[in-house]
Amino acid sequence: MSIGRKRLILKARWFSLLLLSAGLALWAAGCGSSATENQEKTLRIGYQKFGTLSILKARGTLEKRLEPRGVRVEWIHFPAGPQLLEAMNVGSIDIGHTGNTPPIFAQAAKTPLLYIASGVPKPENEAIVVPADSPIRSVKDLRGKKVALNKGSNVHYLLLQALDKEGLKYEDIQPVYLPPADARAAFAKKSIDAWVIWDPYYASAERDLGARTITDARGYTTNREFILASETFVQEREEIILIFLEELKKTTDWFNEHPEETSRLLSKQIGMDVKTVEKAITRSKYGLVPMNNAIVEEQQQIADTFFEAGLIPENIRVKQAVWFGEKSSKERKEK
Missing domain, CATH: 3.40.190.10 (Periplasmic binding protein-like II)
Structure with a gap:
């Protein structure tokens, strides 16, 4: 079978899987969604069992920051990054976090997402x-x-x-x-x-x-955590994005200095033994940094690897899905 025919078959299978995932996510969204006017006053965050957003949720500081603006925070749990970004694809969440690979698959599936920040390496x-x-x-x-x-x-x-x-x-x-x-x-x-x-x-x-x-993962990959948002939400609610990132940065700095207290908080939230959580948290330091060209290049290398392995249907350009701050938003609006 020719390489071209193989890629056509891969694209067809990918599209079928995407339709199935989207259908399931739409059903879930339809069951739990609010009216549009209520969604405009709600920040819907997809989070996983572990990571910076889990700790932000446990601390409750974002809710206090957004309450004066009349914005409610809704937290939605996902077992892993791919499922989280499927929900973003159909508009069920506004912001979420994953490792380095899920955004590659999601961008290849035409999910309207933007990288808005990166974690530091944690191999x-x-x-x-x-x-x-x-x-x-x-x-x-x-x-x-x-x-x-x-x-x-x-x-x-x-x-x-x-x-x-x-x-x-x-x-x-x-x-x-x-x-x-x-x-x-x-x-x-x-x-x-x-x-x-x-x-x-x-x-x-x-x-x-x-x-x-x-x-x-040492010697193989940086294993960064990425913070992602739907493109529409970034365009329409940039002030909320900036507040969210500010509170998240405070959280990463806080739990680096308070690992024991963080472990107790997170242990209660995720139902896992406190010593296990502490072991995971203290393997490496955490941090939040803006997206930059070097990080984008890391992601592009991952995308190229998956394309060459035939695991995504097209060779995506990661930079097309990156928000570099307020200047980035202005440039997008002018295009």
């Missing part, structure tokens, strides 16, 4: 793990093995990079696409050979399941 917070008694000792030993991961998540890129460094192709392993909860169950039952996962699930697997790390 220690994701890894490839195996059971303690596994004969697997290195990435090279993954040949022919069942490896669980959340498709399109940050760990997807880690796996590609780790395999490539050892001279392996993606086809040399058996990828098993599972969300974190299902992957954990499969790992505990040893129905998979390895698991590529991020914190706090990574820390939980170490503490509760005795997981052994064969590599983390």
